[in-house]
Amino acid sequence: VNSKRRLLVITAIAALGFGVWAKGTSASAVDCLGRDYLSQGGLSVVAEYDIDGAKQQQMRQFASAEALSGTPRRVRLVDLVTNDDSGTARRAVLVEIPLSGIPYELYGPVGVPPVTVSTPCEVVVLEPDGSYRFTFSFAKPVE
Amino acid sequence: MLDSASTIAYHRRSSGVWIGGDETRILLSTALSVALLWPSGASKVNAAGCDPHASDVIGSKFAYALQSNFPLIDGVRASVLEYRPFVPFELFKTRATSAWVMLSQIGYPRWAQIGWQEYALNYRKVFVQYWNGSGYPVTEWNPNPDWTYGEYKVVYTGTQFLFYNRGTLVKTVSAAFNPDEGQIASEIANELNQMPGDYGALSFMAFNNMNKSVAGHWGQYLPTSVSTSNNAKWYASNTRGGMNSATQLVTADKRGDCA
Numbered sequence: 001v002n003s004k005r006r007l008l009v010i011t012a013i014a015a016l017g018f019g020v021w022a023k024g025t026s027a028s029a030v031d032c033l034g035r036d037y038l039s040q041g042g043l044s045v046v047a048e049y050d051i052d053g054a055k056q057q058q059m060r061q062f063a064s065a066e067a068l069s070g071t072p073r074r075v076r077l078v079d080l081v082t083n084d085d086s087g088t089a090r091r092a093v094l095v096e097i098p099l100s101g102i103p104y105e106l107y108g109p110v111g112v113p114p115v116t117v118s119t120p121c122e123v124v125v126l127e128p129d130g131s132y133r134f135t136f137s138f139a140k141p142v143e
Numbered sequence: 144m145l146d147s148a149s150t151i152a153y154h155r156r157s158s159g160v161w162i163g164g165d166e167t168r169i170l171l172s173t174a175l176s177v178a179l180l181w182p183s184g185a186s187k188v189n190a191a192g193c194d195p196h197a198s199d200v201i202g203s204k205f206a207y208a209l210q211s212n213f214p215l216i217d218g219v220r221a222s223v224l225e226y227r228p229f230v231p232f233e234l235f236k237t238r239a240t241s242a243w244v245m246l247s248q249i250g251y252p253r254w255a256q257i258g259w260q261e262y263a264l265n266y267r268k269v270f271v272q273y274w275n276g277s278g279y280p281v282t283e284w285n286p287n288p289d290w291t292y293g294e295y296k297v298v299y300t301g302t303q304f305l306f307y308n309r310g311t312l313v314k315t316v317s318a319a320f321n322p323d324e325g326q327i328a329s330e331i332a333n334e335l336n337q338m339p340g341d342y343g344a345l346s347f348m349a350f351n352n353m354n355k356s357v358a359g360h361w362g363q364y365l366p367t368s369v370s371t372s373n374n375a376k377w378y379a380s381n382t383r384g385g386m387n388s389a390t391q392l393v394t395a396d397k398r399g400d401c402a
Contacts (some may be wrong), residue, residue: 002192011327041280043314068237083315106279107203108254108272109247114203117279132285135268140278 009082018099031077032121041136042083043123051077051093063095063124066132070097070122080125093126103142116142158203164235165375192229192337193378196399200334201238206348206394207328207364212249218356219244219325220296220307221392224312224349225259225287228265232263238332241270242339242348244295246304246322253320254303257295257313258276259286269313274362276319285314292351325355327364329379329394338377340395343402354390363389 030037036043051059060072071098080092098121105114122137172340175199210216221244243258255273257368260283268283275308287293287309299322306314329339329348353364367390378395381388395401 040275040278041282042314068262084313105202107330107332108252108256108274108279109206109245109324110205110209110328112247112252113252115252115279135281135283137281139281140277 010056020063030120032123033074033094035123037138038136040138041123043125043136044081045076045078045094046081046089047079049077052077059093059095059126059130062122062126062130062132063097066135067122070099072097072124076127082118091128092130093130095126096122096123096136097124106139118142148166157285158175173261182349192198192227192339193227193396193398194231195337195401197333197334197376201332203330203332204334204372204377205328205330206340206377207326207369207390208350208364208379209368210325210364211367212323213325213355213357214321214323215358216246216322216325216355217299217301217359218297218361219246219327219354220356221327221363222292222294222351222352222363223258224339225289225291225293226339226348227254227289227340228261228272228331228348230261230263231335233333233335236334237262237266240329240331240336241328242329242341242350243270243359244297245326246297247324247326248320248322248395249324251325254326255297255299255306255316255318255322257306257308259298265375269308269369271314273304273316273373274319275297275316275372281282282314290342291347294352298356311344315345325364327353327366334376337401338396340378340393341401342378342395344392345402347395350392352390352395365389365393 057073059075063072076094078092079089081087081089092116099119101120103116103118106117107114117139118136119139122135124135125133183200207331208343223242230240239260239262241258243256245254249256253274257271260270261267267286269286270283272279293309298305300326303314304318327350328375331338353365354361369379369381371379378397381392
């Protein structure tokens with residue numbers, strides 16, 4: 001009985017550990033161009049337009065020049081409302097750059113312990129001509 | 144501020160050309176980058192400032208001026224030098240050096256800050272980071288000109304945080320906490336990085352015109368504490384000759400080439 005109980009405990013701990021690991025590294029499970037992720041930064045897409053493959057590739061190149069790391073993936077041409085311009089929608093190109101999602105320690109104020117967070121991706125926001133506007137990412141605490 | 148352990152896939156900042164491809168190609172590209180940079184003088188390529196020649200010790204260290212335990216504080220601002228520190232390239236990880244102003248809540252990981260940050264290979268941005276109730280959104284913009292001064296400011300309205308870069312409102316967000324502390328600091332996220340300021344050369348990182356707002360009225364910052372994470376390694380002072388201790392702060396690194 002004891003050995004079975006021990007095995008059960010070990011299995012439960014392993015499952016829990018795997019769950020934490022999977023949660024921290026499941027960057028692909030987050031839709032980084034979706035409403036939920038963008039809303040964390042006060043960004044809202046109010047319209048979307050087609051963008052051809054060649055243009056998408058060009059925008060990936062522009063975005064990669066502004067990114068710290070990662071390889072650009074999806075591209076969207078949208079009308080974007082930010083919380084910086086009084087609710088006015090502006091045409092923008094969103095380029096998703098997946099990151100590792102590996103949990104890391106985020107430091108904030110002096111005297112406060114760091115928070116373990118995971119950042120699944122960053123979104124490079126470009127003007128329609130490819131010039132840089134800003135980059136958004138969201139570091140979510142890992143429970 | 145930022146202590147990102149995100150993998151550096153492949154830096155393209157010098158060429159501006161994206162190559163793309165799978166992870167194998169990325170790793171090969173990174174290795175090629177290292178080969179090109181080493182040993183021909185990575186420090187010359189990567190950095191201004193001075194090399195502290197330190198060990199790889201991850202975790203943020205600060206040189207700071209605090210304004211603690213001030214329940215009515217609702218703004219912090221300072222004219223901040225756009226210093227270019229030494230930030231070495233680290234394979235598969237990257238950790239920033241930064242300088243910023245902040246409103247925070249004592250004892251909790253809740254903050255709203257704006258400033259500049261620099262990673263290796265000249266990746267430099269103005270950044271805003273804050274607690275929004277569920278995590279920490281980060282927004283980055285193109286940097287201000289090197290070695291110039293300009294004001295960063297964060298304001299709490301009771302319901303929102305407002306972030307200003309050189310007088311321009313760059314972000315407005317809903318407030319998820321009530322601040323009771325102001326912080327102004329230089330920060331390194333790895334001891335390999337130079338704390339802004341070169342102590343040996345008496346070339347300091349500087350924060351001027353530091354102010355806090357209390358109940359809507361701006362006045363001198365009057366820090367309650369000025370120090371560093373380790374005074375043997377780093378330097379912070381508001382009392383050097385000629386300084387206004389109520390409104391000025393300098394920081395520096397005391398190690399290696401900075402000694």
